[in-house]
Amino acid sequence: MTIPPLYELEHLSKSFHSDQREVVALSDISLVIEAGDSLAVIGESGSGKSTLVQILCGLTRPTSGEIRFQGQKGDIIKLTKGRVQLLLQDPKDSFDPTWTVGRSILEPLHLKFSESEGSQLLAEAFEKVGLSPVLASRRPSELSGGQLQRASIARALTTRPDVLVADEPLSSLDVVSKLKIVDTIQEGFLRDGGTLVIVSHDLSAVRSLSKHTAVILRGELIEYADTEELFESPNHPYTKELILSASSGWM
Numbered sequence: 145m146t147i148p149p150l151y152e153l154e155h156l157s158k159s160f161h162s163d164q165r166e167v168v169a170l171s172d173i174s175l176v177i178e179a180g181d182s183l184a185v186i187g188e189s190g191s192g193k194s195t196l197v198q199i200l201c202g203l204t205r206p207t208s209g210e211i212r213f214q215g216q217k218g219d220i221i222k223l224t225k226g227r228v229q230l231l232l233q234d235p236k237d238s239f240d241p242t243w244t245v246g247r248s249i250l251e252p253l254h255l256k257f258s259e260s261e262g263s264q265l266l267a268e269a270f271e272k273v274g275l276s277p278v279l280a281s282r283r284p285s286e287l288s289g290g291q292l293q294r295a296s297i298a299r300a301l302t303t304r305p306d307v308l309v310a311d312e313p314l315s316s317l318d319v320v321s322k323l324k325i326v327d328t329i330q331e332g333f334l335r336d337g338g339t340l341v342i343v344s345h346d347l348s349a350v351r352s353l354s355k356h357t358a359v360i361l362r363g364e365l366i367e368y369a370d371t372e373e374l375f376e377s378p379n380h381p382y383t384k385e386l387i388l389s390a391s392s393g394w395m
């Protein structure tokens with residue numbers, strides 16, 4: 145028996161209606177993501193990357209076309225229950241401002257782990273992302289943007305998801321923190337067989353993290369390839385431009 149891919153997207157489109165105008169965010173996207181794959185989604189601002197991520201997490205439904213998770217159609221939230229972690233660009237959104245950061249991280253762990261196992265996982269995760277353990281007893285407003293982003297990555301990894309869907313997770317980080325996070329995702333998640341979908345403008349991070357890269361331009365998937373191949377010999381003129389502008393520091 146063949147195992148179906150983790151995700152299959154077929155002719156998927158998504159439109160929004162705002163001010164009586166139709167905005168086509170995604171148009172006729174077909175894509176397969178296998179378990180254990182790491183896929184980067186790149187493209188300019190407004191091209192539809194976040195919309196794609198939201199669809200993968202079941203937070204938005206496509207207007208037309210189909211999405212299957214492990215061969216099954218239906219409500220993606222139900223189908224992926226507990227197996228997909230979404231990591232957002234703004235880490236503030238994933239923490240309760242009235243709780244300590246540690247409590248926010250420990251709370252979802254109660255379902256799967258004992259209290260001492262939870263504390264152990266929290267300590268390990270903080271160490272992996274390079275955060276001092278004392279920060280766990282602070283509130284989100286007492287951490288810098290970069291520290292909070294690292295805490296949200298620690299939180300995403302402690303729940304041991306099968307799939308990590310990350311929308312611009314590196315944007316508020318300095319170079320050293322960025323390298324640390326890339327390393328943590330590689331060593332603490334991908335090496336254990338996790339599946340990653342990452343949206344990022346940081347093409348060097350994309351290059352080291354992802355096996356495959358999808359390029360989106362105005363809602364269309366214009367190129368999909370093995371990451372190294374795509375960076376070495378991009379096919380589409382837009383991809384060439386994107387890689388050139390990144391290497392000259394414009395992205």
Ligand SMILES: Nc1ncnc2c1ncn2[C@@H]1O[C@H](COP(=O)(O)OP(=O)(O)OP(=O)(O)O)[C@@H](O)[C@H]1O
Nearest residue numbers: 160161162167169188189190191192193194195196
């Ligand atoms: N809820 C919404 N209502 C109306 N239009 C929307 C909505 N969400 C997204 N859009 C529009 O859909 C298009 C794609 O947006 P999306 O956020 O997916 O792009 P993006 O590539 O993630 O951009 P960025 O890199 O700036 O985050 C844009 O034109 C955006 O204005």
